[in-house]
Amino acid sequence: MGALDAIEEVGPSRLSEKFSNGNSTMDIDVDDIYFDDSDSDDDFESYLQELSKDFLKSFCKKASTAFYEQYGLISHQINSYNDFIKHGIQQMFDSIGEIVVEPGYDPSKRGDGDWRYASLKFGKVTLEQPTFWTGEKFAAEGGKEFLEMYPRHARLQNMTYSSRIKVETHLQVYTKNLSRSDKFKTGVERFVENEVINDYRTDIIFGRLPIMVNSDLCWLKGVEKGDCEFDRGGYFIIKGAEKTFIAQEQICLKRLWLSNDPMWTIAYRPVSKRKRVYMKLVPKVEQFMGGEKFMTVYFSVTEIPIWILFFALGAQNDREIINLIGLGTEDCAIVNVLLASIHDADKQCEGFRKGDKAIHHVEKLIKSCKFPPKESTEECISNYLFPSLKSFQQKARFLAYMVKCLLEGYTGRRKSR
8 A cells, every 4th residue: 555545545635625425417317308309499498497496496395305205314224224134243243253262271170081172153143023021921821932022012111122133153162182194295293183072053042132113123114003103213212211323423534634723733543542643733942943833743652753753764864854745945934843843853862863763762752651562662653653554664654744734734735624
């Protein structure tokens, strides 16, 4: 994955970008419009005049009304839930894979024979329609053990309208034995072989899943008369109370976010907190060659001077870093920030450009934090600093792009939020 691909994936939006939510023009089926061959140009103009403002307003009103009468306001909730119970829950169990249970190697609990291992795999997942248990006495008298449970039953009895999750399981219990083989054929004289002792295949009740009203598993699906003619479903009944999902707007995690409040900041914020990177323009206490602010990076619960991080990623000299940033040296405000950042790096680690002093300084900062990571500094940078980018050179290029966006926002060339 190149640096340009990474910029397209997680880069911030430019001022010149245009966002679209579908086609800007309406698709019209020509077959739906009938024109007689004998129609003149005047008749054609009269057809166009009929598409007046009142006509279009009436058409849009009828179209929207027809949509909501057929699908309703919460059809997306029901469709999403139906897709989950048909495909999503099966994919979730398939993603677990094989679970291997190893012995604790406690000599007092070994028992007879060799150490035993176990392998557990999940198969087909089956969801039943909601039912409730009638009790042992009712079943003993010839009644059904389970009866159909409708949403009204769950409301009146303060129960959860839910379904049993039945999962097909495959459990193997085996031991590991050391066997011999023909070395001339296999190339290995001895190898470990699994000897299966017991093999179990059974369906177990894994748990219960709340059922959405009017979904495919609901008893009201397809009936002529439900509990209420105005009830469109799309909610759950948990202990007799109706619960629903509320759509919540969240920021896009695949973009850089530029802000000027309370200070100039650019942030890369994935879901995992350990992979987040913040870059700030920090005001200087004493001025250096007219510079008022310098850049610093917050990564892996520590603060790192931006220039030291560039050299830790493999930069050879200052000119290479400036070329990576790509803003030139014509703007005095940008030059002052860059010089202040270089001066701050020299102040914190003298001679960081030589050898591995930059990476050693970053290691010192990371290890001195309150909860230092167990990985080495190289592994920490590789795994948590822009993890979608593999090489240190690609990480340095994207870090330079963050610097460019921050400086463009600071000098008014890029819009911030």
